[in-house]
Amino acid sequence: MTDDIAPPAKPKSHGRLTISASLQPRDLMAPQRVKGAWCARIVTLFPEAFPGTLGLSLTGKALDMGLWALETIDLRPFGIGKHRNVDDTPAGGGAGMVLRADVVAAALAQAQRGAPVDRARWPIVFLSPRGTPFTQARAQSWAAADGLTLLCGRFEGVDQRVIDAYGIEEVSLGDFVMTGGEIAAQAMIDATVRLIPGVLGNHASTEEESFADGLLEHPQFTRPPVWEGREIPPVLLSGNHGEIARWRRAQAEALTAERRPDLWAAWQARKR
CATH class of the missing domain: 3.40.1280.10 (SPOUT methyltransferase, trefoil knot domain)
Incomplete structure (x- = not known):
């Protein structure tokens, strides 16, 4: 006598779409x-x-x-x-x-x-x-x-x-x-x-990133304040928003001048 064993279920496909030919979008x-x-x-x-x-x-x-x-x-x-x-x-x-x-x-x-x-x-x-x-x-x-x-x-x-x-x-x-x-x-x-209002939630986040004003974005940091002996720049923890803004602009300018001379030249030309 043999046991009736159901055939294994067909594996399901996850995360894929079934596409059929159609003239309609x-x-x-x-x-x-x-x-x-x-x-x-x-x-x-x-x-x-x-x-x-x-x-x-x-x-x-x-x-x-x-x-x-x-x-x-x-x-x-x-x-x-x-x-x-x-x-x-x-x-x-x-x-x-x-x-x-x-x-x-x-x-x-x-x-x-x-x-x-x-x-x-x-x-x-x-x-x-x-x-x-x-x-x-x-x-x-x-x-x-x-x-x-x-x-x-x-x-x-x-x-x-x-x-x-x-x-x-x-x-x-x-x-x-x-x-x-x-x-x-x-x-x-x-x-x-990501530039469409409502997609990112905080639309202001697109205003300070790379290329938003012709410069590369400044470096970003978060917790912990010290990681493997490396500290977050003290100015970012100072609470002085004016100093933080100046530090970030200086970093953006330095990075752009170093890594993208083409962008730096165009940005300087616009300032004249």
Whole structure:
């Protein structure tokens, strides 16, 4: 005689989204959304990469509260033919593949439904290493808009014709090359969303951090007052807010001059 043993339960997947092909943007926020909430729309071959780290900590909490919204537009369903091809070989030869203009255009047309035509209110951005560098100032301008559409590149890039046709601005996370734009998109969205009122809770905390006024941020300290023989600078424990402010400004200026001569020169030029 044998015992009837139930088969082991199928392991549950935690923290991942099931993604199915759809021509409709996938809203990755909770059902509620604050009226007029800032929205990021991501055109990508890998919608399952989102929300990623954006779903954690303060940005994730704000997403759940509907203070901002995140939608993904899967590029694959707009592909051509039986196999939904989204790319082809570069014209003129060369290595790699290039995302097709017709495929990208169809996805962008879907992504822009209901979005303002005014690019100041809703920028369209291609994440590209040849783009202008992403800065705190750009994050601030994006946060002041109604929303943002980000096109995540793959392979050797995107057909230039669709970039020109849509007047897409190219923005770079840094002077390096990645396999795609998804990680860069998360970084830029994080930098932008945290500037939206209510996301951080204490909005004043954004006013003294690096780049807020053109300088790097001063050093930070907390308890214990002495750690492994290293003390917190006495001025920070003095209670003299004027002296503390002067110390922090002096530290910010010294760090900027040492580590970022480009920022230091620009900051000095603005003071003249």
